[in-house]
Amino acid sequence: MKKLLIVVMACYALTTRAQVHESKNFIYLYSDSVIYAKDIRLRPDFSGYLQLRADSRKVPTEQVKFFSNGDGFFANTRRLNFGSTTSFSERIIEGKINMFQQEDYYPYQYDHRYRRSRYMDRRPQAVDVKMYYNKGYADLKKANYHNLSADMADNPRAMDMLKNYRKSINTGKTMYIVAGAAIVSGLISFLVTGSSSREMSNGNGFSFSKGPNFTPAFILLGAGAGLATGGYFIQASGNRHLESAIDAYNR
Template sequence: MIKKLFLLLIIGWATIGLSWAQGVSTGGSYFVELYNGERIYARKLQFKSPVFKQNFFLLDDSLRYAPETVKYFQNQEGYFARVNAGRRFSDFAQREQAGRISTYFVYRMDYNSFSPGIGIGMGRYGMGGYGMGGYGMGGYGYPSQRRVYYFSKEQGPLEPLTYKNLRVALSDNPGSMESLQDYKRGQNIQTGMYIAGAGFIIAGMQQQFRGTSSGSSISPLLLVGAGITLLPQIIKLVKKDKLSEAIDLYNYDPR
């Protein structure tokens, strides 16, 4: 009888211990996923950058993992995937949109030296494929912050979000390819408008310097050139970006 009670007591303690261990490993909402496929959950996840020491991920104030061993992680800010080899937090990109084509971004700092003006956004994924206009002042040496975009197809490696890369990734979806063609056509039109605007501005400056502007303080050609140059940016503010449209169509298509 005593042996049976002792055996039941041992089994009970083992069951409680196993349940507690499982709660620790899977009870947290945050995690790091290593290159070997192992995923470690935690209730608290921090990225530490101590002075004169190597960076590391700290889970529940006890477990440490070197950044170079981590492929993905999720913390209170969102889901992140590695985009560059290294030990820095900036070597991971934050996911913005999840789907068959998932989009990610990282922040990059630009330092514009003595170029007056304020940075203007260039659409969701920016001119030439990726990147956004700066948040801060765009001139006189002030730094500006922009987003650089990447994408991943079906949990594959991250690639720069460009027209060229998307043409390959979305080639099996006719609707997405049509949106990409519209994007390319729009880019060609914008390039032509920028060239035309620059031509008017140069002609206006020459007219201004020659003093043949009919008594006007500012040459009309300068105003026309500035208007033509700004027009593509204004259109982008009111028109859906074709790159994001191509991605949305691909993610919507059930397969």
């Protein structure tokens, strides 16, 4: 009877920890405990490090797995960015697979008080496009073809879109490599051409120097810049294929 009671209590504890009321503001810890609060804010302290507060209580960010407030649902990505400081990614797709996008931290990103201030219009655009995903409240994984193909293998339509994502990413990487080679070659050509000059005679016993021809160098530099731009847009289209694959899987 005592053993049965222990089993029942353990099952109840697991069920209780697994139940999360997402309509409320909450902090989900790595221990699977949930903290509910009226006001949850993520802001930097005096040293510039992020601190999370649930009402008046300070919660160590290294213990936080997820948190949700009026501004969105966020996941801790510190364990996926080795050697980095605490960072959070916002959930941009919710479903059987949740997609998270990491952005640079700005105080007003997580706190609506800042959004109503005069600094709102000065918010820079996010340049960090690191993507992560998970299922339910499981640990986050990096959103790459290797991980997603294992978790989405049961949906052929989503896998087709995922293959388009891989193709775009690989094409973009190839273009970046070729662009880098072209730019380096252009710079070398520019330096070599600039350091050389040709002496020519006009037939009257006088000689003059002919200016260096930088045309090949400029062509290489222009080609490199064009390829780099093309690679950027192709990889951006790859991210759209990724979101389409997630949407298809979640239907």
